[in-house]
Amino acid sequence: MITWEDYRNRYYYDIYAQRYSSDGTALAGNFKVNDDEGSAWWASPSISADGNGNFVITWKDERNGNYHYDIYAQRYLNNGTTLGSNFRVTNTGEKMQFSPAVKLWNNRIYNTWTDNRAGGTGFDIWANVLDWSDPVGIKESGNELPAIFSLHQNYPNPFNPSTTIKYEIPSQNAVGTSHDLSVRLIIYDILGREIVTLVNEQQKPGYYEVQFTSNNGQLTSGVYFYKIQAGSYVEVKRMILLH
Incomplete structure (x- = not known):
């Protein structure tokens, strides 16, 4: 296998293999590797295969x-069959x-990269090291807080029956509290009705992830929303359940 940056589709490069x-x-x-069609840059691909011929491609993504x-x-x-969709390695x-x-x-999946998050x-x-069968369980090296x-965004999305939601609580200095x-x-349906509360507790700064399962088919296919509130921070994202 080989992989490269490719200019064939538009002003922005894609990753091909x-x-x-x-x-x-x-x-x-x-074949095109990145599944995002926005106006962004995809570059610097890296590829590795195991002894069975399965392979993974990583790249920097904007x-x-x-x-x-x-x-x-x-x-x-x-x-050559795609396994899942593009997923974010860094958190x-x-x-x-x-x-x-x-x-x-x-x-x-063993990943390394150059990083200037420290400013x-x-x-x-x-x-970090990811599980081939479940790469969303990200645990990065280093001890810096967000x-x-x-x-x-939840992964996978669309999902059935389970998906993982990750979020980050910054250092206490960053939010001005000790x-x-x-x-x-909280998960809501498209009408704004509360489905389930996944988290309701005091939490320290750090990286978190929680799994949501669609109650063994009791939820219908469609659009759902998940909302986080942490202090004054509020954000909502959409996800899709497909049976």
């Missing part, structure tokens, strides 16, 4: 805007993350 057999014969055609690159990834089975909304490198080994002109090297509040914050995370 090509599979080959062991004798160098191209398998099918070029889909979240403000020239703050994140690292995204996509998994593939050995026959900070601050500054830039770029120059990714990836290694797929023993059902784990200033310096850069650090960060890393600098801003953030509610992430106390833990009261955090509520």
Whole structure:
């Protein structure tokens, strides 16, 4: 397999890839890796395969805007079938993350990248390890606390029956308080009716994730919303349940 930045579709680069057999014969055609169609930059891809031929591609990605690159990834089975959708490797909304490198080994995805979330002109090297079968369980190395509040898009989305929601509570200095914050995370249907409260407790600064399961089919397919309130911070995002 090879992967590259590609200019064929518009002013902005996409990430493309090509599979080959062991004798160098191209398998099918070029395929686009990034699934976001917004006006953003996708660049610096890295690729790794395991002994079974399954492979993963990572790249720096500007889909979240403000020239703050994140690292995204996509998994593939050995026959080229896409496994899930693009997912975010890094879990900070601050500054830039770029120059990714990836290694797929023993059902784990090992990621490293350059990161300047600490601010200033310096850069650090960060890393994490993701499970091949469930890459949303992000645990980054390093012990720095988030600098801003953030509610992430659930993954997978659409989902059935379960999805994971991640959010970040910044350091107490960043929010101007010395106390833990009261955090509520609630699921609503499209009519604004409360479905379930996932979180309702005092929480310390840090990275959090919670799983939402659609009650064994008791919820109908459609659009739902999840809302977080942490102190004065409020944000709402949309998700889709498909049976």
